[in-house]
Amino acid sequence: xxxSVSVRKxxxxxxxxxxxxxxxxxxxxxxxYKAAVxxxxxxxxxxxxxxxxxxxxxxxxxxxxxWHWHMYDTVKGSDWLGDQDAIEFMxxxxxxxxxxxEHYGMPFDRTDSGxxxxxxxxxxMSNFGEKPVRRSCAAADRTGHAMLHAMxxxxxxxxxxxxxxxxxxxLIRDSEGEVLGVTAMxxxxxxxxAFHAKATIFATGGGGRIYYSxxxxxxxxxxxLGIAARAGIxxxxxxxxxFHPTGVAGAGVLITEGVRGEGGILLNAQGERFMERxxxxxxxxxxxxxxxxxxTTEINEGRGCGPNKDFVLLDISHLDPATIMKxxxxxxxxxxxxxxxxxxxxxxxxxxxxxxxxxxxxxxxxGQVVVPGRRSQNEIVPGFYAAGxxxxxxxxxxNRLGTxxxxxxxxxxxSAGESAVDQLKQSPKAxxxxxxxxxxRALTRIDRLNNQKDGASVHETQLEMRRxxxxxxxxxxxxxxLTQGVDxxxxxxxxxxxxxxxxxxxxxxxARVEALELDNLIEVAVATMVSAEARKExxxxxxxxxxxxxxxxxxxxxxPLTVETIELKTRAY
Amino acid sequence: MxxxxxxxxxxxxxxDQDKKPWMQDIAVExxxxxxxxxxxxxxxxxxxxxxxxxxxxxxxxxGSDAMNINGKNGLACLTDLSVFPAGxxxxxxxLPGLPVIRDLIVDMxxxxxxxHSITPYLINNEPPPERERLQSPEDREELDxxxxxxLCGCCSTACPSFWWNPDKxxxxxxxxxxxxxxADTRDQATSARLDNLEDPxxxxxxxxxxxxxxxxxxxxxxxxxxxxxxxxxxxxAI
Numbered sequence: 001x002x003x004s005v006s007v008r009k010x011x012x013x014x015x016x017x018x019x020x021x022x023x024x025x026x027x028x029x030x031x032x033y034k035a036a037v038x039x040x041x042x043x044x045x046x047x048x049x050x051x052x053x054x055x056x057x058x059x060x061x062x063x064x065x066x067w068h069w070h071m072y073d074t075v076k077g078s079d080w081l082g083d084q085d086a087i088e089f090m091x092x093x094x095x096x097x098x099x100x101x102e103h104y105g106m107p108f109d110r111t112d113s114g115x116x117x118x119x120x121x122x123x124x125m126s127n128f129g130e131k132p133v134r135r136s137c138a139a140a141d142r143t144g145h146a147m148l149h150a151m152x153x154x155x156x157x158x159x160x161x162x163x164x165x166x167x168x169x170x171l172i173r174d175s176e177g178e179v180l181g182v183t184a185m186x187x188x189x190x191x192x193x194a195f196h197a198k199a200t201i202f203a204t205g206g207g208g209r210i211y212y213s214x215x216x217x218x219x220x221x222x223x224x225l226g227i228a229a230r231a232g233i234x235x236x237x238x239x240x241x242x243f244h245p246t247g248v249a250g251a252g253v254l255i256t257e258g259v260r261g262e263g264g265i266l267l268n269a270q271g272e273r274f275m276e277r278x279x280x281x282x283x284x285x286x287x288x289x290x291x292x293x294x295x296t297t298e299i300n301e302g303r304g305c306g307p308n309k310d311f312v313l314l315d316i317s318h319l320d321p322a323t324i325m326k327x328x329x330x331x332x333x334x335x336x337x338x339x340x341x342x343x344x345x346x347x348x349x350x351x352x353x354x355x356x357x358x359x360x361x362x363x364x365x366x367g368q369v370v371v372p373g374r375r376s377q378n379e380i381v382p383g384f385y386a387a388g389x390x391x392x393x394x395x396x397x398x399n400r401l402g403t404x405x406x407x408x409x410x411x412x413x414x415s416a417g418e419s420a421v422d423q424l425k426q427s428p429k430a431x432x433x434x435x436x437x438x439x440x441r442a443l444t445r446i447d448r449l450n451n452q453k454d455g456a457s458v459h460e461t462q463l464e465m466r467r468x469x470x471x472x473x474x475x476x477x478x479x480x481x482l483t484q485g486v487d488x489x490x491x492x493x494x495x496x497x498x499x500x501x502x503x504x505x506x507x508x509x510x511a512r513v514e515a516l517e518l519d520n521l522i523e524v525a526v527a528t529m530v531s532a533e534a535r536k537e538x539x540x541x542x543x544x545x546x547x548x549x550x551x552x553x554x555x556x557x558x559x560p561l562t563v564e565t566i567e568l569k570t571r572a573y
Numbered sequence: 574m575x576x577x578x579x580x581x582x583x584x585x586x587x588x589d590q591d592k593k594p595w596m597q598d599i600a601v602e603x604x605x606x607x608x609x610x611x612x613x614x615x616x617x618x619x620x621x622x623x624x625x626x627x628x629x630x631x632x633x634x635x636g637s638d639a640m641n642i643n644g645k646n647g648l649a650c651l652t653d654l655s656v657f658p659a660g661x662x663x664x665x666x667x668l669p670g671l672p673v674i675r676d677l678i679v680d681m682x683x684x685x686x687x688x689h690s691i692t693p694y695l696i697n698n699e700p701p702p703e704r705e706r707l708q709s710p711e712d713r714e715e716l717d718x719x720x721x722x723x724l725c726g727c728c729s730t731a732c733p734s735f736w737w738n739p740d741k742x743x744x745x746x747x748x749x750x751x752x753x754x755x756a757d758t759r760d761q762a763t764s765a766r767l768d769n770l771e772d773p774x775x776x777x778x779x780x781x782x783x784x785x786x787x788x789x790x791x792x793x794x795x796x797x798x799x800x801x802x803x804x805x806x807x808x809x810a811i
Contacts, residue, residue: 109713508678
């Protein structure tokens with residue numbers, strides 16, 4: 001094995017340039033620190049760009065709202081599995097973070113009085129669960145796009161140094177467990193570099209590509225999770241995956257909940273608005289796990305639509321076409337492109353589709369990565385931070401509310417950045433010495449891949465993984481399927497360890513990138529399946545089909561910062 | 574499930590192996606679940622893992638998979654397979670006018686350099702208020718058709734003026750972004766932005782050929798935005 005690895009030194013290295021990474025980068029660059037932002041794709045191509053419906057903040061621009069109500073909804077949405085300190089922190093910080101974005105230039109839609117436009121969204125209610133409230137701050141149905149571009153633009157202003165089309169490979173830790181940066185590959189040249197840093201922030205997004213049918217982009221391969229797991233950092237709450245109620249049937253492309261926020265309704269084959277039966281109060285705007293389960297039940301009980309009765313319909317044809325064109329123009333394009341229907345006239349066929357990873361790298365609400373240790377359950381890993389979908393703060397618990405993901409990446413991207421800045425202020429000038437053996441971890445993987453003979457096909461192996469996850473860890477969880485699923489996914493992992501690529505060239509070798517991504521995906525998949533099998537209860541987005549009980553003794557982990565604990569209740573919408 | 578075979582003719586160039594670019598004839602079987610060109614490309618890559626192209630969101634919002642498809646720039650993920658006539662190979666080339674890194678992957682440095690040259694961020698030097706800066710719905714509407722750009726590069730690389738002067742002409746994508754900030758009532762740098770473009774090359778190399786409008790996969794109209802900037806410069810001069 002002969003690879004030359006050059007070392008580059010920075011104050012901080014940020015892995016990922018989606019919403020969380022860009023928000024953290026603003027914090028570091030504007031504080032005058034030298035940060036390297038590594039990203040597999042040009043920043044505005046990160047998957048935050050695909051977020052549609054909005055970002056939650058209790059601005060109260062259209063009706064009365066309060067962060068405490070938002071906190072209540074988030075705790076309830078999480079089925080009491082979220083940490084109430086982090087949830088309080090996030091909901092309190094929401095207004096400040098959204099206003100900052102507006103100041104960066106984000107083109108929010110406006111109310112008649114010139115304020116940020118807000119629309120209702122699933123699970124967001126006023127007065128502790130009373131009735132739906134307008135809390136989702138939106139730029140048409142392109143909120144993520146508008147947000148990501150505004151944050152990239154702010155980073156251009158702040159002179160952030162980007163390493164575009166660089167893929168992080170592995171973490172560099174010393175013998176005391178402190179994180180000293182990452183090894184990474186320049187995709188254009190194949191060169192491997194060690195980024196030596198005092199602070200390392202992961203903002204690598206989720207791993208939704210473990211599922212066969214997913215709203216996620218090709219790049220959502222859970223890189224940060226794979227890297228953390230290989231470096232001995234346990235992942236948290238990985239059994240909780242959100243199935244978004246409205247993915248385009250067959251294509252998987254997301255249709256925002258904002259469609260229902262604007263008045264869209266779900267219909268079964270009999271033309272019945274079935275959500276009235278499952279959630280008499282919130283109806284189509286119940287939280288996502290509730291709606292997805294209701295849809296799946298309708299389909300399982302034979303009330304699905306189409307020749308195979310395998311989808312339901314999302315109807316907005318009763319809305320004024322002008323409203324659709326103004327508030328949901330992107331959805332109309334998606335419906336035409338991917339469902340072949342014009343939603344002004346016809347309903348859109350939809351199915352619950354894997355969408356969001358509630359679990360991830362465990363952090364506290366300051367974005368510091370924590371692991372169970374000798375002294376406490378939440379021991380801080382020095383020099384290591386995580387934010388956004390790759391992290392688990394944990395604000396989403398067993399089920400995330402719509403629009404809380406964009407809020408999560410803003411609030412925790414910023415707080416991870418602030419924590420890193422605080423650490424850098426106190427750090428000595430010199431970098432800690434980097435142990436050579438740690439760099440070898442990445443080189444060993446590259447070398448294995450370059451020399452593998454008679455191995456497994458990357459394409460076939462990833463298909464097998466995605467099919468296994470889809471079948472064994474879907475909307476409803478069955479004990480026997482999960483037990484078999486664990487065996488199966490461990491077998492798939494054996495194949496992942498012997499993948500072979502035919503293309504061995506150095507320049508922009510996307511076959512190599514895909515094989516390295518699969519190394520990360522399989523960590524996410526195994527963690528998901530094993531934890532799903534181990535958690536013998538129904539909670540939030542994961543439901544045991546028969547034993548429908550929540551194990552309440554496990555509840556309410558961390559208490560709020562200033563307000564009283566929101567006590568456990570039966571969850572109904 | 575019905576399947577059919579698609580013939581491709583693809584531009585290949587790997588600087589590691591190839592002295593010069595070549596066109597590869599390759600066929601792939603697709604089924605009824607493969608609706609878009611990107612679906613077929615993913616299947617092609619399963620067959621020959623050396624074919625290199627960018628892709629990410631697969632729904633037309635990230636701008637990664639821009640390429641030249643049967644002579645026209647577009648996104649693979651938004652191109653229906655059903656539009657291709659049977660019996661003729663689908664010809665795929667990298668976006669024209671930019672250096673090729675490998676196969677369908679171009680070096681977009683020059684494209685982004687021009688985007689960065691227009692100070693692509695909101696400039697407002699007043700101290701930020703506690704709440705949002707107010708903007709009427711009508712003023713906000715001025716940004717529609719401008720802010721939605723996904724920086725895929727289809728427009729600029731379809732523009733003959735950009736092919737000739739990629740270092741001097743900002744190009745349709747950059748100019749659309751420039752007008753996005755000029756049109757924003759919250760931005761205070763209009764005059765500096767106009768100064769920055771008052772140049773025989775930066776703005777005025779646009780000869781209203783309108784290839785950009787034809788190429789934009791988001792249906793945006795850079796020519797219209799460019800016309801508005803030109804009109805503002807004329808107005809300023811008189």
